[in-house]
Structures are given as structure tokens and as C-alpha cells.
Amino acid sequence: MTITPIPPCSRGPLISAEGLNGVGKTYLTNRAVEALKTKPLMLDEFSQRANGRPGLGETLLRSLRDASAGDPFLRGGTPMAEALLLMAIKRHDLDTVLPDLARGQTVIEGRSVDTTAVCQALLLHPDDPDAALQTATDLLDLASSYRPLPDLTILVTDDASKAVERAQRRDRCVFTDEQADFMRAACTLFERLAATDPARYRVVDRRSVDEYEAAEQIRAWIQGAGGALACLMEPWQGPDAACMCCGRRTTAEAA
Numbered sequence: 608m609t610i611t612p613i614p615p616c617s618r619g620p621l622i623s624a625e626g627l628n629g630v631g632k633t634y635l636t637n638r639a640v641e642a643l644k645t646k647p648l649m650l651d652e653f654s655q656r657a658n659g660r661p662g663l664g665e666t667l668l669r670s671l672r673d674a675s676a677g678d679p680f681l682r683g684g685t686p687m688a689e690a691l692l693l694m695a696i697k698r699h700d701l702d703t704v705l706p707d708l709a710r711g712q713t714v715i716e717g718r719s720v721d722t723t724a725v726c727q728a729l730l731l732h733p734d735d736p737d738a739a740l741q742t743a744t745d746l747l748d749l750a751s752s753y754r755p756l757p758d759l760t761i762l763v764t765d766d767a768s769k770a771v772e773r774a775q776r777r778d779r780c781v782f783t784d785e786q787a788d789f790m791r792a793a794c795t796l797f798e799r800l801a802a803t804d805p806a807r808y809r810v811v812d813r814r815s816v817d818e819y820e821a822a823e824q825i826r827a828w829i830q831g832a833g834g835a836l837a838c839l840m841e842p843w844q845g846p847d848a849a850c851m852c853c854g855r856r857t858t859a860e861a862a
């Protein structure tokens with residue numbers, strides 16, 4: 608029996624933008640996209656969904672908002688149950704863009720399962736950064752059994768205090784000391800998590816590049832993400848499953 612590899616999938620790349628509230632994900636990604644001839648499909652961050660699109664994802668998000676009584680990090684006191692709901696929302700997001708990926712469109716998610724891994728791991732281990740890192744990695748493994756991880760994850764990072772300032776100015780609010788501390792811990796954990804998987808993450812650090820360079824780096828990463836992508840498999844179906852985008856199986860038996 609000979610196994611003949613088949614050509615790469617014609618799907619588009621799935622890219623996520625990650626980082627703290629107010630770090631500039633939306634601002635820089637929009638700047639980057641302005642410079643692209645072919646525009647990606649942008650999947651809104653959670654706060655942009657306030658007015659509600661119909662559907663299951665929105666309903667799940669509303670129940671998290673209700674249960675967390677206005678907490679900016681959707682903390683309702685049961686971090687693992689919340690983690691599973693957040694992963695379900697991110698699975699729902701993927702479901703809604705599968706037809707776009709299948710026709711070759713680039714899709715950019717404003718936040719993906721890495722935010723879930725970081726925030727929920729910090730809630731599970733508020734005083735133990737190493738345990739939080741291990742749990743964040745484990746939560747990403749769990750998330751990757753719900754849905755494929757993004758092909759590329761762009762982490763925008765900065766001094767946490769600068770991100771806090773920008774988010775406060777934008778939202779005309781003042782974070783409590785506890786919320787600002789949570790953001791500082793999330794900043795460190797995002798950076799440590801990114802370092803565990805350099806193949807998937809690209810990090811733009813606003814402490815060392817200005818906004819023009821940052822937007823240009825992001826543009827180049829988005830532009831370079833397409834082409835020669837592997838098929839997108841249902842993680843829970845194993846390696847012989849058909850691609851969610853092109854419908855093919857990754858290996859074909861030849862006579």
C-alpha cells in the first residue's frame with residue numbers, strides 16, 4: 608500500500624489577535640488591515656458584541672455577562688464552568704466562519720482560546736504563576752479538542768499599566784486595584800504562554816516598536832499566513848477525518 612500525500616488545502620488561514628484590554632489589538636490590527644489589498648474577515652471581540660447578534664454564541668456570552676454582574680473579565684466565581692462556556696463560544700465563532708475559510712478567506716478573530724486559557728488559569732492559581740502557566744497550557748490542550756487552534760496567533764503586548772490607562776480612557780471607567788493587578792498578571796502570563804509555542808505565536812511588543820512598525824509587522828504576518836495550509840480537522844475525530852473546509856481526507860490510498 609502506498610500513501611500518496613495530496614496537495615495543501617485551499618482554505619484561508621485562521622488568525623487570532625490576543626493581548627490585554629486596551630493594549631491596541633483592534634487599533635493595530637485595523638491599521639494593518641487597511642494596508643492589505645484583500646481584506647480579511649474580522650470576527651469581533653466580545654465587547655463589540657454588546658448589541659447582540661442573534662445566535663447561540665451571543666446567548667452564551669450574555670449568560671456569562673449576567674452571571675459575572677458586570678465584571679470586565681466575566682468572572683462569576685466558577686472558573687472551570689466559565690472556561691467551558693468560553694470555549695463553546697469560540698467553537699461557535701469557528702462554526703460561523705467555516706464557509707469563509709473554506710472559500711479561501713483569511714479570518715481574524717479578536718481574541719481566541721488563548722485569552723480563555725490565560726484568564727481562567729489565573730483564576731484557578733491566583734498566587735502561583737508557574738502553576739498558572741501549566742494550567743494555561745493544559746486549558747489550551749483542552750480547547751484544541753473542541754476546535755482547531757488558530758494557524759497564527761498575534762500577541763500584542765506592552766507595559767500593563769499603559770494598557771490599563773488606554774482601556775480606562777477608552778471605556779471612561781476606572782479599574783479597581785484588583786482588576787489592574789489581574790491585568791498585570793495576565794500580561795506576564797500571555798508572554799510566557801506565547802514563548803511555549805513560537806511556531807504559532809508572533810509577538811509584537813509595543814515597548815520596542817512604535818505603532819507604525821507594529822502595524823507593519825502585523826500586516827506582514829497576516830499576508831504571509833496564507834498558502835500551503837494543512838487541512839482543518841475536527842480534533843475529536845482523529846487524523847482520518849475529512850477536512851472541515853475542503854472535505855478531503857489528508858491521505859489517499861493509491862493502488
Ligand SMILES: Nc1ncnc2c1ncn2[C@@H]1O[C@H](COP(=O)(O)OP(=O)(O)OP(=O)(O)O)[C@@H](O)[C@H]1O
Nearest residue numbers: 627628629630631632633634635652773774777818
Ligand atoms: N498608538 C496609539 N495611539 C493612540 N491611541 C491608541 C494607540 N493604540 C491604541 N490606542 C487607543 O487605545 C484604546 C485601546 O486600544 P484598542 O481598542 O485597540 O485595544 P484592544 O487591545 O482592542 O482592547 P480590548 O481588548 O479591551 O478591546 C483605543 O481607544 C485606541 O484607539
Ligand SMILES: Cc1cn([C@H]2C[C@H](O)[C@@H](COP(=O)(O)O)O2)c(=O)[nH]c1=O
Nearest residue numbers: 652653654655679680693718722723726
Ligand atoms: C474571550 C475572553 C474574553 N475575556 C474577557 C476579556 C475582556 O475583559 C472581556 C471581553 O473583551 P474584548 O476585549 O472585547 O473581547 O472578556 C475573558 O475573560 N475570557 C475569554 O475567554
